[in-house]
Amino acid sequence: MGDRFARYSKSIIQERALPDIRDGLKPVQRRILYAMNKDGNTYDKGFRKSAKSVGNVMGNFHPHGDSSIYEAMVRMSQDWKVREPLIEMHGNNGSMDGDPPAAMRYTEARLSKISGEMLRDIDKETVDWVLNFDDTEYEPVVLPARFPNLLVNGSTGISAGYATDIPPHNLGEVIDAILYLQKHPNASTEKLMDFVKGPDFPTGGIIQGVAGIKKAYETGHGKIVVRSKTEIKPIRGNKSQIVVTEIPYEVNKAQLVKRIDEIRLTKKIEGIAEVRDESDRDGLTIVIELKRDVDSQGILNYLFKNTDLQISYTFNMVAINNMRPERVSLKQMLTAYLSFQQEVVKKRTEYDLKKALARQHIVDGLIKALSILDQVIKTIRASKNRKDARDNLVKTYDFSEQQADAIVALQLYRLTNTDVTQLEKEAAELAKRIEEYRLILNDDTELNRILAKEFRQILKNYRNDRLSEIQAEISDLKISTTVTVPDEDVVALVSYEGYIKRSSLRSYSASSSDDSGLKEFDHPVFLARVNTRDHLFMFTNKGNLIYRPVHEIADVRWKDTGEHLSQTVGLDTDEQIIAAYSFKSLKETGQFLIATDDGYIKRVDFSNLTPGRTYKKHAFTYEKLKQKNAKVVMVKYLTLADVAKDVLLMSHLGYGLKYDLGEIPVNGARTTGVKSMNLGDNDFVVDAAVVTDDSEVALVTQRGSFKKMKASEVPTTSRARRGVMVLRELKNDPHRIADFTLIEANDAPLIIYTDRSRIHDILPNEFNNSGRHSNGSFVIDIDAEGHPVAIKRKILELIIK
Secondary structure (H helix, E strand, O other): OOHHHHHHHHHHHHHHHOOOOOOOOOOOHHOOOOHHHHHHOOOOOOEEEHHHHHHHHHHOOOOOOOOHHHHHHHOOOOOOOOOOOOEEHHHHHOOOOOOOOOOOOOEEEEOOOOOOHHHHHHHHHOEEEEEEOOOOOOOOOOOOOOOOHHHHOOOEEEEOOOOOEEOOOHHHHHHHHHHHHHHHHOOOOHHHHHOOOHHHHHHEEEEEEEHHHHHHHHHHHEEEEEEEEEEEEEOOEEEEEEEEEOOOOOOHHHHHHHHHHHHHHOOOOOOOOEEEEEOOOOOEEEEEEOOOOOOOHHHHHHHHHOOOOEEEEEEEEEEOOEEEEEEEEEHHHHHHHHHHHHHHHHHHHHHHHHHHHHHHHHHHHHHHHHHOHOOOOOOOOEEEEEEEHHHHHHHHHOOOOHHHHHHHHHHHHHHHHHHHHHHHHHHHHHHHHHHHHHHHHHOOOHHHHHHHHHHHHHHHOOOOOOOOOEEOOOOOOOOOOHHOOOOOEEEEEEEEEEEEEEEEEHHOOOOOOOOOOOOOOEEEEEEEEEEOOOOEEEOOOOOEEEEEEEEHHHHOOOOOOOEEHOOOOOOOOOOEEEEEEEEEEOOOOOOEEEOOOEEEEEEEEEEHHHOOOOOOOOEEEEOOOOOOOOEEEEEEEHHHHHOOOEEEEEEEOOOEEEEEEEHOOOOOOOOOEEEEEOOOOOOOOOEEEEOOOOOOOEEEOOOOOOEEEEHHHHOOEOOOOOOOOOOOOOOOOOEEEEEEEOOOOOOOOOEEEOOOOEEEEHHHHOOOOOOOOOEEEEEHHHHOOOOEEEEEEEEOOOOOO
């Protein structure tokens, strides 16, 4: 099996899938061109049925399926696949949309004019020949290929263990490089790239990445980006449209249009109104019509990144060189082709010299015969037959057999003085040509001069403009969320226990206010109408900040619980969300005020807390806690309007401290801050709030007492002091502050949570303000319901208009 596979591999590598470095053709392509040329099916004659040519190739040279021969013939005729088509075809030869060609019985084909250059001089013993598959006739091993077809038309193929991807190039540029290499054999790749700028795809497009081209030309392997040629045009109604006039090489146009339309239908991006293929006989046009006032460049960038409007093309320049598959550089290709052409010119010259010498020999004999015409005629008349006449001429006048044959075959009308003159003229011309041929064969400089002259003639006949534009750098595709995220208002919820979700306004409106989907003793920390393009910051009591763009939050029904943050970001089991804020952009100018229970406080600029690349998997430290069991008790976003306010802190043992926000320095994210309050033994900060003298606060004690008081009851002093008592000290079972909160509206209820997971609603307007030394009113039976641990503002139901 190994032996058989090795033989099979050798066969498909050498004789099927990979091109020869000299003529750039695979065997099937070479056989098609040779058979059509042999059959006289050339550009200067009429078209013939493709089936006739295919049958001819299959019967004489290529014993494989007719479909594989016809497909190879069709590809050589497709001007969007090859830079210089080698075959002209009448009828349907496929399309850029991937449509199949018509059957070969319907189409007609002939060799193109430039194909003549591939076959020129083939009858002058310029190439080696081998017997065909049934040993009935000979076929060429390689075509003379008078232009560098391998680079000009490129090649693609897959064999056993080898594949090739050589892009098409501009004929003029490649021949210019060969002419330079002829004079400078040690030219560097960089110098050759002054001529061969890069690939030149028949479909045009924009090639980006000169570094990738250079690497490919040096090593045979490299990567470039090929981008469609596009233009954003304004149309009436403040709208715009993207017009695509060139697409990347070998991209299926119909599939591309379908993919863009799928993006429009699935609304992966907002803003595409319609996609139309307006291509016609004059050229390719795809029109992407956009909606009013959209980011047209952003949409185009998205399409570049997510469709075949932009592709990566990888060079893998493998060709058969001396019967071996090799990955070759640009210089190796050009050098191998140049050597081959020098050999072709040399063999052609040898052939022409041999023919000229043979003719010179005959002409010399004829001239000699005419000079002794009477004796020659007498000898011929005396001979028995033609063979005897020839033998007598050889014996009597010392003619060679070839000369004697020519004399015997001479017609009577040529025995005139005019013919003698013509023969003498021909002899002179032959002598001159023989001298030229010998000079070419004996002098490499002359041979190269002739070759260069022929290359320049090909340039004159076939040079054309470059189709693909080359740009040095690969453009960075920045896609704004305004393009990829639909502009939609939703309801977002973040819970104390770490659940997060978003729902449509419709789902929220259809649900009852109590049915939030949260677990029984969980409660919302954040509940608001936000936009999908907003940004959500969530702060935990252990100093971790979790960021989520609103559009990345799971979209669920309002009755569902949503996802827990620990599914993506590692949270401790006793870690809770204490605050959450949404922002329109990540360029806000405000600050965050952060206070901890072990007596530290700081301000942090918004810009210091913006998310990094790993926000989806890792939380960001916004507060460095000094003690292992310390917790953050308050995170408050400060705007310019808050600058003139005070911060109020209360401790568990009943102390209240108030001072100006300006006393708190601005620190970095991963810092602890400065001392906020001078705490005694076993004391800790229960909470903090930003207040004015008119603010009212509500506090709850561990004994179940509720108290409402003015913030002005606590005098404004300075930071890091102990503060003043806000409770009346009792000798037995004194009150201790469990928590306090700011009352923002007297009619908004507050919720008291107990250590037995009981909940109590409190309406602040049912209570009068107390003095600083009051212990408030008992509202909870601690024996039956447990000790209060927190008091929070109840987030009211949203008003959805």
